């Protein structure tokens with residue numbers, strides 16, 4: 001952090017910002033990159049930007065990553081304009097460096113990018129009312145629609161096999177056998193639970209292989225705090241965190257959004273009794289999502305919506321468990337058991353989705369009729 005503060009002046013001098021740097025605030029946004037809000041002033045006016053240090057051990061090729069982001073945001077910008085919207089608010093506007101690169105590599109080798117700060121908005125780590133779930137569902141559905149004719153061939157895979165659940169299980173196998181942090185004995189129950197669900201892991205990858213599910217341009221990280229809400233209207237108006245926009249499944253986006261946006265607490269809630277799937281939030285999110293994406297989805301996609309919520313939750317739990325076993329090298333953690341706590345909420349949610357699945361399927365059946 002301290003070294004980041006020193007280097008931020010160097011970074012700032014390499015972007016065409018207006019004014020002098022006045023203030024730097026670190027934010028707790030996301031578990032991967034480091035995110036700061038910069039305030040600059042020209043004496044009369046303040047200008048705000050978001051500055052991010054790209055986690056290059058996760059995103060190993062910053063050129064490809066930023067190529068995707070510049071192209072996707074440029075494409076979204078045009079679409080939003082054609083739609084009569086405001087691209088300055090409805091998508092992110094990244095700046096090129098003074099030497100015309102989409103990111104700056106500092107003297108220590110770190111990679112930085114920046115976009116203009118969007119004001120009068122907020123994000124939610126979990127959703128407290130159905131209207132917000134509904135609006136975030138509509139925002140992610142719209143996002144998929146806006147990118148439906150994006151040339152998929154031009155997208156780099158920024159993290160290969162990101163939602164390949166069988167490969168996530170293989171990484172768990174390795175973590176168990178290497179036991180790098182010496183924690184394997186203490187998480188026997190979690191390992192047993194993960195293994196008892198292994199059969200589910202390949203259902204979607206099999207359907208991709210057999211050509212039964214269409215590969216689309218998807219967001220792939222539809223955590224509910226990746227949607228901006230307007231402070232005045234409370235509308236969900238912008239989807240952020242575009243690092244994993246890649247070829248994927250609509251089901252990845254739906255499932256991951258339910259995992260994080262239709263629960264009764266945050267993903268790191270320690271009291272599992274407080275962490276459940278909220279059926280009302282599920283219905284509200286699904287309604288919002290299908291209102292935008294319903295027409296585009298195939299039968300096979302619709303058939304697997306509820307399953308995807310379970311699978312994406314299971315996958316995320318497996319990833320947290322793997323990172324816990326590896327000694328917390330991937331996700332940011334605030335305390336030693338943090339990844340284990342997150343793994344437990346995810347596994348609890350898997351069980352809860354299974355218990356409620358008949359009710360959830362009935363909701364999907366009802367809503368798909370409304371939007372077809």
Ligand code: GN1
Nearest residue numbers: 029030031032033221223241244316
């Ligand atoms: C990470 O960066 P953030 O917090 O939006 C992760 C997601 C996980 C999520 C779990 C690139 O997302 O896949 O679902 O944490 N992103 C990456 O909270 O691994």
Ligand code: MG
Nearest residue numbers: 030032221241
């Ligand atoms: Mg992210």
